Amino acid sequence: MPPNLTGYYRFVSQENMDNYLRALDINVVLRKLVCLLKPDKEIIHTGDHMVIRTITSLRDYVMDFDLGVQFEEDLGPVDGRKCQTTVSWEGDQLVCEQLGEKRNRGWRHWLEGDHLHLRMTAEDEVCVQVFQKVK
Numbered sequence: 001m002p003p004n005l006t007g008y009y010r011f012v013s014q015e016n017m018d019n020y021l022r023a024l025d026i027n028v029v030l031r032k033l034v035c036l037l038k039p040d041k042e043i044i045h046t047g048d049h050m051v052i053r054t055i056t057s058l059r060d061y062v063m064d065f066d067l068g069v070q071f072e073e074d075l076g077p078v079d080g081r082k083c084q085t086t087v088s089w090e091g092d093q094l095v096c097e098q099l100g101e102k103r104n105r106g107w108r109h110w111l112e113g114d115h116l117h118l119r120m121t122a123e124d125e126v127c128v129q130v131f132q133k134v135k
Contacts, residue, residue, distance in 0.1 A: 002089045002091075002092060002094070003092055003111055004045050005043045005045045005050075005094065005109065005111065005116070006043055006044055006045045006046075007042075007043060007116075007133045007134075007135060008040065008041070008042050008133070008134050008135045009040060009041040009042070009043070009116045009131035009132060009133050009134065010040050010131060010132050010134050011038040011039055011040055011129070011131055012115070012129075012130040012131055012132050013129070013130045014127060014128065014129040014130070015127065015128045016125065016126060016127045016128065017031075017034065017035050017127045017129075018031055018032075018035050019125045019127070020120055020121075020122055020125045020126065020127035021034060021035075022125070023102070023122040023123040023124070023125040024078070024079045024102060024122050025079065026079055033058075037056045037057065037058065038056075039054050039055060039056045039129075040054075040055040040056075040131070041053065041054055041055070041116060041118075041131050042055060043116075048066055048067045048068070049065070049066050049067070050063075050064075050065060050066075050067065050087070050094075051063070051064045061078065063087075065085070065087055067087055067088055067089065068086065068087075068088045069086070070084055070085065070086045071084075071085055071086075072084060072085070073085035073098065075098075081100055081101055081102070082100065083098035083099055083100035083105065084098075084099040084100065085097065085098050085099070090108075092110055092111070093108045093109065093110040094108060094109040094110070095107075095108045096108065102122050102123060103123055104121050104122065104123055104124070105121065105122045105123075106120075106121055107119060107120040107121065114132060114133040115130055115131065115132055115133070116130070116131040116132075116133065117129070117130055117131075118130075118131070
């Protein structure tokens, strides 16, 4: 049975965000700004339904979805694109596949103790973020 990811998580660290954003064709000014942000995550996980809020001082991004069901994700606030997105479990990892203009786009979340890990991919770039569960 997959873990329940419900909780509030504070930003701890990130690696390779600038190159990941460059792979998404984000302009240099916005890349520099995003690299300074320290987002928090709030996850509500109820059965096969999940809501993942990424919270920053600039704006929040909310994903509201049913596991295993493809939906159109509007990534306008991120990079102006739309994707066909499916989120499902692979063992203990929550895996998101975002089909669209960019190859190999998606992410995966997993827990190690009270740390939530996020691995985001686009093209050949990988960005890793770590969050600490606070409640």
